[in-house]
Amino acid sequence: MDYTELTTEPIDITSVARRVVPPECGATVTLDGYARRFTKDKQTGETRETEYLVYEAYEPMAIREMQKLVEQVKSEFEIANVGIVHRLGKLEIGETSVVISVAAPHRRAAFAACEWLIKELKRTVPIWKKEVFADGEVWVEGDSQAPAL
Amino acid sequence: MDYTELTTEPIDITSVARRVVPPECGATVTLDGYARRFTKDKQTGETRETEYLVYEAYEPMAIREMQKLVEQVKSEFEIANVGIVHRLGKLEIGETSVVISVAAPHRRAAFAACEWLIKELKRTVPIWKKEVFADGEVWVEGDSQAPAL
Amino acid sequence: MKVTVLFFGATADTVGSRELEIRADEAATAKSIIDQLSKDHPALAKHKLLIAINEEYADPDTLLKDGEEVALFTAVSGG
Amino acid sequence: MKVTVLFFGATADTVGSRELEIRADEAATAKSIIDQLSKDHPALAKHKLLIAINEEYADPDTLLKDGEEVALFTAVSGG
Numbered sequence: 434m435d436y437t438e439l440t441t442e443p444i445d446i447t448s449v450a451r452r453v454v455p456p457e458c459g460a461t462v463t464l465d466g467y468a469r470r471f472t473k474d475k476q477t478g479e480t481r482e483t484e485y486l487v488y489e490a491y492e493p494m495a496i497r498e499m500q501k502l503v504e505q506v507k508s509e510f511e512i513a514n515v516g517i518v519h520r521l522g523k524l525e526i527g528e529t530s531v532v533i534s535v536a537a538p539h540r541r542a543a544f545a546a547c548e549w550l551i552k553e554l555k556r557t558v559p560i561w562k563k564e565v566f567a568d569g570e571v572w573v574e575g576d577s578q579a580p581a582l
Numbered sequence: 583m584d585y586t587e588l589t590t591e592p593i594d595i596t597s598v599a600r601r602v603v604p605p606e607c608g609a610t611v612t613l614d615g616y617a618r619r620f621t622k623d624k625q626t627g628e629t630r631e632t633e634y635l636v637y638e639a640y641e642p643m644a645i646r647e648m649q650k651l652v653e654q655v656k657s658e659f660e661i662a663n664v665g666i667v668h669r670l671g672k673l674e675i676g677e678t679s680v681v682i683s684v685a686a687p688h689r690r691a692a693f694a695a696c697e698w699l700i701k702e703l704k705r706t707v708p709i710w711k712k713e714v715f716a717d718g719e720v721w722v723e724g725d726s727q728a729p730a731l
Numbered sequence: 732m733k734v735t736v737l738f739f740g741a742t743a744d745t746v747g748s749r750e751l752e753i754r755a756d757e758a759a760t761a762k763s764i765i766d767q768l769s770k771d772h773p774a775l776a777k778h779k780l781l782i783a784i785n786e787e788y789a790d791p792d793t794l795l796k797d798g799e800e801v802a803l804f805t806a807v808s809g810g
Numbered sequence: 811m812k813v814t815v816l817f818f819g820a821t822a823d824t825v826g827s828r829e830l831e832i833r834a835d836e837a838a839t840a841k842s843i844i845d846q847l848s849k850d851h852p853a854l855a856k857h858k859l860l861i862a863i864n865e866e867y868a869d870p871d872t873l874l875k876d877g878e879e880v881a882l883f884t885a886v887s888g889g
Contacts, residue, residue, distance in 0.1 A: 446612075447595045454676070456619035462696075463595070463612040464689065466889050470605035488888065489819050491881055494865040495888075519888060527603070531889050540613065544697045547611075551689060551889060559862065559881070560888025561819030572820035574857070575885035615810050637809065638740050640802055643786040644809075668809060680810050700810060708783065708802070709809025710740030721741035723779070724806035 437499035453514035460540035586648035602663035609689035732797035811876035841870035
């Protein structure tokens with residue numbers, strides 16, 4: 434019941450969350466990341482208004498990397514199932530870009546695993562975000578180095 | 583845009599999560615708790631099958647306590663908005679009993695605040711759960727002492 | 732004086748009621764109300780009870796005033 | 811030998827292409843491919859590049875084999 438998907442369609446958070454629930458579980462923690470209108474520049478402190486986003490992936494590798502994260506998180510946390518869905522293509526402000534749902538018998542593991550997954554996804558999964566402003570656009574470069582080889 | 587609600591209707595997780603999102607935010611963390619079919623008895627280690635649950639609240643006090651949690655969490659974590667909806671009445675297995683959504687500019691605070699809220703809700707908000715089995719029923723008594731006065 | 736006593740979940744089952752009007756003397760506390768009720772409902776003493784007065788958690792030794800609402804319940808189990 | 815080089819996001823914009831077939835000598839590495847491409851596309855050297863070979867992250871000094879797929883991209887920014 435784990436799954437990792439890329440989609441160009443809008444993401445329904447509830448359905449992502451519910452697909453990971455086995456009957457011995459009592460809690461699902463879901464991270465819903467979405468296109469934000471205002472972004473503060475880390476260097477200048479200025480706030481920029483985003484008009485829309487475009488996400489692009491190296492699709493087969495992105496799926497492989499997401500599947501690796503699922504395997505790893507299940508070996509390290511006491512959780513039942515994991516769902517990861519990342520949207521690609523053009524996203525309007527407020528639309529969900531990524532949903533990560535973790536179901537577990539106990540909520541503590543679900544929180545820890547979900548937080549670990551989004552951190553690692555942002556570090557290792559080959560997906561890129563383009564921010565489009567009124568006066569230009571930029572491919573965002575992540576903070577991270579290449580994952581350890 | 584914060585809200586605390588009790589409802590006897592089914593809860594739509596997505597709509598709870600989305601009502602807390604202001605435009606400067608990029609992440610919402612949502613805890614979805616639900617009626618679980620199998621529960622392990624802490625003392626005996628035996629697994630019991632639940633047929634359904636009934637939740638009951640001291641309604642006006644429950645709302646007050648939830649509102650206090652919202653005030654406190656917003657003073658202690660860098661978050662924007664919080665939504666808490668708890669269902670009352672009879673719940674079938676798999677139905678959502680509680681949804682807590684926290685929107686924040688940065689996901690770390692959203693995770694921490696959401697985890698804090700569910701822990702405190704289970705300790706302080708006057709709501710009780712009755713588990714109904716094939717051969718009986720029991721009002722669950724929480725682990726916690728009275729909140730500090 | 733009179734106080735209203737509310738029961739929920741396990742305590743409502745034990746007392747067989749969700750709400751009682753109780754006559755109490757001027758020095759009544761939540762604790763003395765519980766003692767008074769336990770005569771008719773001895774099972775009440777088997778629960779570890781939490782107390783709220785006027786929708787706020789309260790100490791068992793708090794003095795009650797006329798017309799106040801006292802709620803008696805077991806440790807909460809929502810979520 | 812020939813290798814396929816894939817570009818995404820910023821690197822695709824810089825090179826003006828998403829996929830190139832490149833002739834390389836037997837001792838070619840991902841790093842030597844980047845050096846070769848940077849002659850035509852000097853802006854490529856301005857990015858801190860990550861490398862994947864056959865859909866796995868790889869070291870720049872890994873020797874390439876005929877027909878392999880090399881992807882060159884900037885630090886990922888999904889989520």
